[in-house]
Structures are given as structure tokens and as C-alpha cells.
Amino acid sequence: MSVVVVGAGLAGLTAAADLAAHGLDVTVLEARDRVGGRMRGIEVAPGGWVDAGAAYLGDRHTALTALMTGLDLKTTPATVDGDSRFALGGDERTRPGRFPPLSAVALGEMFDALDELVRTPGLDAPWSAADAARLDALTAAEWAGEHLRHPDARLFFPLFLGEMMAADPADVSVLHMAFYLRSGGGIRYLNAFEGGAQEHRIAGGAHRVCERLAAGPGVRVRLNEPVRAIHQDDDGVTVTAPAGSLRADAVVVAVPPSLAGTIDHRPALPAPRSTGRTAPGCAVKVHLVYPAPAWREHGLSGWSVSARGPLLSTVDDSPADGGVGVLTGFVTGREAHRFSRLSEDERRERAFAQAARLFPGLPRPIGFHATDWVGETYSRGCYAALFGPGDWLRLGPHLTTPHRRVHWAGTETSVEFFGLMEGAVRSGHRAAAEIIATYR
Ligand SMILES: Cc1cc2nc3c(=O)[nH]c(=O)nc-3n(C[C@H](O)[C@H](O)[C@H](O)COP(=O)(O)OP(=O)(O)OC[C@H]3O[C@@H](n4cnc5c(N)ncnc54)[C@H](O)[C@@H]3O)c2cc1C
Known part of the structure; x- marks a missing residue:
């Protein structure tokens, strides 16, 4: 029994490892010249790695933690000790903790209103949620216009959505926003470092998970093989990539939904996997490398939030073992589109200038990396696809339904931890289990 897996991201490789462990013959075809997809490492100093993606x-x-344990990978704590910097009005301010210097009442009301949405019954299958049709027709920007009266809430809402989902509020439906926040464990869990979804990083870089899976027993990965066509007949499937065609009994397609739709499927897909309203999440991740994390000497955590870009937030991502200090900057939503259009020199100078304003007294960085996920042909944005108005009702019921011998994986096919590494791992296990149950 042979299986072709399309896409050597975390989902595809998880599925491949499971299938290989059951004795199936597995070939993974990957479009890029590396494995990992939205998980990519950058070595900023000898032995010091940062994450350009997840x-x-x-x-x-x-599921991710269990996978890492099996691969002998460890976590390292994410660092947020110290005061934060905020540039939300005319000036830069230092505050203890991460709560912004804005009206606590206004932000409290905003989070209460979001919490109420997140509690919408049935969100685990958003297309059948209570009030799904109304919530799916409305954008998050329209919702904010209706529900957020205080200027501080209106200022903070897009920053919050940018940080959580790399989304411009005009791009996502309210149903998708509510689903995403619920799927990730709720607003407080998703937003928190200590005890939350940002508590740990993966020692040595998240990409190591994919590298180790790809090197695992029975997993054969072919790089530089963008799959163009998947044609099924009564006896099996022919998968076509540049180096030729492969025959298999079943296929796992583990690529983001908008890319899955660019593959020529025969018979044709019974339902689309994305629409004209499905937007790419928009993020450029920037790394500023310093000789040392000198902000810590000033009692600062490296965390900042700014109303004006390019760096809408920063965090201390200094590698535990690298000696250097690294500030990671997130450029998200509309700001990411603007930043994306700049030359490398312009990006560097704007990022350096903003970091200098936020953290006065730091030396000029010794290194700069900007990873533009918006322009990545084989990702088309990040952190994950953003479902626009109408998408969940139209796409939702079909996202995981196999198309004959073609099974679907990828973080966007997981209703638990959608958009996150955890969702990718769960989707990979599910797709492999479907094949094992169907064909063995
Ligand atoms: C900047 C950024 C920050 C993030 N932060 C976090 C975080 O902190 N925590 C977290 O949990 N998640 C985070 N994520 C999300 C996380 O990276 C993804 O959820 C996860 O990696 C998705 O894995 P996947 O396998 O579903 O998809 P992908 O990683 O996109 O894998 C799909 C693979 O398919 C390949 N491919 C595409 N088309 C074809 C084709 N036609 N033929 C063959 N191969 C093809 C791609 O090259 C890719 O390797 C972040 C993502 C980004 C980019």
C-alpha cells in the first residue's frame, strides 16, 4: 500500500510518520527546497537559532508536545520578564506588565464582548453555530464599528487581531474570528505567555520538529517537487510533479486551502477549498540582532506594542545558547502589505529607527532579517488562512471530507487549534488514521 503526501510541513510530515509507522510505503513531495513550510529557522549567531515562522x-x-518528546526535542521558556514599552499615543511609555496604558474599562468591555462571541454555541463546527449565517456575513471591522464605542477600544482592537491572527479586521468574518479565538483555547489562553499559548519556544528552533520527522524511519521526502496534478482512476492515483508522475493508492494533501485549489484535480473537487474572500494572514516577521539583550539591563522585557508600524509588537526572542540578543518584531495586517512593498534597505532602516525609539540607548543592530510570508509562493501568507464573509458556511463542511482517495491535512483542516502547530499535528494524525482505517 503506497501513499503520497503533498507538502512537507508539520501536518504532512506528521501524517507521513504515522503512515510509515504502520508499514505503508510513503513518499512526501515538497515544493520548496526545504521541509517545514511555515516553520523555518534562521541561525543568527553560531548555534543561535530564531524562528522566522511558528x-x-x-x-x-x-499532540505537539507528545510528538516533540518522541523526537527528543525540548522546550525553552519564552522571556517576558520586566517592563513593557508602549507607543499608542504621541509618546513612548514604560509600564510594568503587558497591559497597555489605555482605558482599562474600555478594553475590559471589548474583551467581554469578544468573550461573549467566543461562547457562541456550536463554534466547534462553525458552519452549524448558532446564528452562523449572520455572524458569517459580517466582517470583524463591521462588528467593531457597531460594538466598540470608546476610542481606546477602537485603537486596540486591530492591534489585538493583528497579534492573534495576523488579520486585518476587514478581512475576516465575525464567525471566523470567534471560531479562531475559541479554537485556540480562548482569548486569555491565546494571548498569554505564562500559562498560555506563548509559554514556551522549541529549543534550537521549531523547524527541528519537521527536520527530525523528515529524517524518521520510512519517510522519503523529495524536495523541489511542486505537485501540479492529482488524477484518480479506479485503481489508484497519479500525482504529477516536475520530476515525473508517481502512482499511489491514496494521497494526503497537506497544503494551505488556497494552494490545494491550484492543483489540477480529476475528478474535479466537489466543492472549493477557498473562495475569493479567503484572505491570506499577513505577517512579516522581523529579527533585529544585537550583541547582547541589553534592554534587560534597563529592566525591560523587550515586549512592546505600537499603534504605528512597522513593528506593531516586539518580543525578546534571544536564543538561550547564542550569546546575542534578538528582538523579534511583528508586522501584521495592513501594515504588512505596506512593509512588504519596501526595499530591503527601507525595511531595515524603518525597523531600526522604530526599535531605537522604543528602546533608547541600544546600539545599532548587528543583524537584520525580515521574513515576508505575504510574498511566499508556497505559503501565501500566515499565520493561517483567514476565512472571510461567507467562507465558513460554504467551505466548512467540506474541509476534511475525503475526495475519494484524496485525504486532507493541514492546520486549516483542524477545528482544534486551527492555525497553530498543534492544529497541524492533529490534522496529520487524523488524515493518517483515515487512510489506515480505510485501506488496511
Ligand atoms: C510568522 C509565523 C508565526 C507563527 N507563529 C506561530 C506560533 O507561534 N505558534 C504556532 O503554533 N503556530 C504559529 N504559526 C502557524 C504555524 O506555522 C502553522 O500552523 C503550521 O506550521 C502549519 O503547518 P501545515 O503543515 O499545516 O502547513 P505548512 O507549514 O504551510 O506546510 C505546507 C507545505 O506544503 C508545501 N506546498 C505547498 N504547495 C505545494 C504543492 N503544490 N506541492 C508540494 N508541496 C506544496 C509548502 O511548501 C509547505 O512546506 C506561525 C506561522 C508563521 C508563518
Whole structure:
């Protein structure tokens, strides 16, 4: 029994490892010249790695944690000790903790209103949620216009959504926003470092999970093989990639939904996997490398939030073993589109200038990396696909339904921890289990 897995991201490789462990013959075809997809490491100093893509996980991410244990990978704590910096009005301010210097009442009301949405019954299958049709027709921007009266809440809402989902509020339906926040464990869990979804990083870089899976027993990965066509007949499937065609008994497609739709499927897919309203999450992740994490000497955590970009938030991502200090900057939503259009020199100078304003007294960085996920052909944005108005009702019921011998994986096919590494792992296990149950 042979299986082709399309996409060597975390979902595809998890599925491949499970299938290989059951004695199936598995080939993974990967479009890029590396494995890992939205998980990618950058070595900023000898032995010091940072994450250009996914980085953080929490204790509720049990499938990922179990996978890492099996691969002998450890976590390292994410660092947020010290005061934060905020640039939300005309000036920069230092405050203890991460709560912004805005009206606590206004932000409290905003989070209460979001919490109420997150409690919408049936969100675990959003297309059948109570009031799904109304919530799916409305964008998060329209919802904010209706529900957020205080200027501080209106200022903070897009920053919050950018940080949580790399989303511009105009791009996502209210149903998707509510689902995403619920799927990730609720607003407080998703947003928290200590005890939350950002509590740990993966020692040595998140990409190591994928590298170790790809090197595992029975998993054969072919790089630089973008799959163009998947044609099924009565006896099996032909998968076509640049180096030729492969025959298999079943296929796992583990690529983001908008990319899955660009593959020529025969018979044609019974339902689309994305629509014109399905937006890519928009994030450029920036790393500023310093000789040392000198902000810590000033009692600062490296955490900042700014109303104006490019760096809408920063966090201390200094590698535990690298000696250097690293500030990671997140450029998200609309700001990411603007930043994406700049030259490398312009990006560097704007990021350096903003970091200098936020953290006065730091030397000029010795290194700069900007990873533009918006422009990545084989990701088309991040952190994950954003379902726009109408998408959940139209796409939701079909996202995981096999198309004859073609099974679906990828973080966007997981209703638990959608968009996160944890969702990718769970989807990979599910797709492999479907094949094992169907064909063995
Ligand atoms: C900047 C950023 C920050 C993030 N932060 C976090 C975080 O802190 N915590 C967290 O849990 N998650 C985070 N995520 C999300 C996380 O990275 C993803 O949920 C997860 O990696 C998705 O895995 P996947 O296998 O579903 O998809 P992908 O990683 O996208 O894998 C799909 C693979 O398919 C390949 N491919 C595409 N088309 C084809 C084709 N036609 N033929 C063959 N191969 C193809 C791609 O090259 C890719 O390797 C972040 C993502 C980004 C980019």
C-alpha cells in the first residue's frame, strides 16, 4: 500500500510518520527546497537559532508536545520578564506588565464582548453555530464599528487581531474570528505567555520538529517537487510533479486551502477549498540582532506594542545558547502589505529607527532579517488562512471530507487549534488514521 503526501510541513510530515509507522510505503513531495513550510529557522549567531515562522506553544498543545518528546526535542521558556514599552499615543511609555496604558474599562468591555462571541454555541463546527449565517456575513471591522464605542477600544482592537491572527479586521468574518479565538483555547489562553499559548519556544528552533520527522524511519521526502496534478482512476492515483508522475493508492494533501485549489484535480473537487474572500494572514516577521539583550539591563522585557508600524509588537526572542540578543518584531495586517512593498534597505532602516525609539540607548543592530510570508509562493501568507464573509458556511463542511482517495491535512483542516502547530499535528494524525482505517 503506497501513499503520497503533498507538502512537507508539520501536518504532512506528521501524517507521513504515522503512515510509515504502520508499514505503508510513503513518499512526501515538497515544493520548496526545504521541509517545514511555515516553520523555518534562521541561525543568527553560531548555534543561535530564531524562528522566522511558528515559534510558541503552550501546555495545552498536547499532540505537539507528545510528538516533540518522541523526537527528543525540548522546550525553552519564552522571556517576558520586566517592563513593557508602549507607543499608542504621541509618546513612548514604560509600564510594568503587558497591559497597555489605555482605558482599562474600555478594553475590559471589548474583551467581554469578544468573550461573549467566543461562547457562541456550536463554534466547534462553525458552519452549524448558532446564528452562523449572520455572524458569517459580517466582517470583524463591521462588528467593531457597531460594538466598540470608546476610542481606546477602537485603537486596540486591530492591534489585538493583528497579534492573534495576523488579520486585518476587514478581512475576516465575525464567525471566523470567534471560531479562531475559541479554537485556540480562548482569548486569555491565546494571548498569554505564562500559562498560555506563548509559554514556551522549541529549543534550537521549531523547524527541528519537521527536520527530525523528515529524517524518521520510512519517510522519503523529495524536495523541489511542486505537485501540479492529482488524477484518480479506479485503481489508484497519479500525482504529477516536475520530476515525473508517481502512482499511489491514496494521497494526503497537506497544503494551505488556497494552494490545494491550484492543483489540477480529476475528478474535479466537489466543492472549493477557498473562495475569493479567503484572505491570506499577513505577517512579516522581523529579527533585529544585537550583541547582547541589553534592554534587560534597563529592566525591560523587550515586549512592546505600537499603534504605528512597522513593528506593531516586539518580543525578546534571544536564543538561550547564542550569546546575542534578538528582538523579534511583528508586522501584521495592513501594515504588512505596506512593509512588504519596501526595499530591503527601507525595511531595515524603518525597523531600526522604530526599535531605537522604543528602546533608547541600544546600539545599532548587528543583524537584520525580515521574513515576508505575504510574498511566499508556497505559503501565501500566515499565520493561517483567514476565512472571510461567507467562507465558513460554504467551505466548512467540506474541509476534511475525503475526495475519494484524496485525504486532507493541514492546520486549516483542524477545528482544534486551527492555525497553530498543534492544529497541524492533529490534522496529520487524523488524515493518517483515515487512510489506515480505510485501506488496511
Ligand atoms: C510568522 C509565523 C508565526 C507563527 N507563529 C506561530 C506560533 O507561534 N505558534 C504556532 O503554533 N503556530 C504559529 N504559526 C502557524 C504555524 O506555522 C502553522 O500552523 C503550521 O506550521 C502549519 O503547518 P501545515 O503543515 O499545516 O502547513 P505548512 O507549514 O504551510 O506546510 C505546507 C507545505 O506544503 C508545501 N506546498 C505547498 N504547495 C505545494 C504543492 N503544490 N506541492 C508540494 N508541496 C506544496 C509548502 O511548501 C509547505 O512546506 C506561525 C506561522 C508563521 C508563518
